[in-house]
Amino acid sequence: WQLVARQASIVAPENALKWQTVHPEPELYNFAPADAIAGFAKAHEQRMRGHTFCWHRSLPDWVHQTVTPKNAEAVLTAHISTVASHYRGLISxxxxxxxxxxxxxxxxxxxxxxxxxxxLGPRYLDIAFKAAHKADPDALLCYNDYGLEKDTHYGESKRTAARAQAARHSDTRFGHSVTSACRRHIWSGPFPLYSCSA
Structure with missing residues (x-):
């Protein structure tokens, strides 16, 4: 933790805000791990980045067992609203x-x-960004990915796809969010963190 306290200006939990940890049961939210990181960041005058509302991994079993195309928008929106509201003013x-x-x-x-x-099809992008903005209108909302910075054919193809998504959604919150994110993983103490340099 001392290295992170000295060297990082922004911290982001590796797993504490992913569904499996923060929302392990339909009616249960576990904020304790991320609250500890938020307290650490505040004590060391660091900004905190929230990671992440929508990912293809780390979904608890109950999501796969109970979410359907009919209720998916409501479940996703409620999750984002609850978590973002809990950290409003703490996560930049x-x-x-x-x-x-x-x-x-x-x-x-x-x-x-x-x-x-x-x-939900591709509209899940807009649903997620709209819900996040409604819950925390002052937070910067980002699309995060890897490989966008690579000077390779794959990197360029991925950047092109990301730009195309932004253009398709140019009138929405998602359309204004696509950025290239560089991230460094640091495991320090009981909670793995991202250490962000920007």
Whole structure:
């Protein structure tokens, strides 16, 4: 923790805000792990980045067992509203959607064939950003991905897909969020963190 306290200006929980940890049961939210990181950040005058509302991994079993295309929007919106509201004023930026581009999945739009994509189609991006903005209008809302910075054919293809998504959603919150994110993983103390340099 001392290294993070000295060297990082922004911290982000690796797992504490992912569904499996923060929302392990339909009616249960576990904020304790992320609250501890928020307290650490505040004590060391660091900003905290929230990671993440929508990802293709770390969903608890109850989500797969109970969420359907009919109730998916309500479940996703309620989750984002509850978590973002809990940290309103403590988290300066949110990775609202994480790693949604997966060219190998063969979707015409370049999107990953993830759980939320299967439930809601590409509109899940807009649903998530709208819910996050409503719950915490002052937070910076981001799309987070890896490989966008690479000077390779794959990197360029992924950037093109991300830009195309932003253009398709240019009139929405998602359309204004696509950025290239560099991240460094640091495991320090009981909670793995991202240490962000920007």
């Amino acid at each position: 930026a949110w990775d609202v959607v994480n790693e949604a581009i997966q060219l190998e999945d063969g979707q015409p739009d370049g999107l990953r064939n993830s759980f939320w994509y299967q439930m």
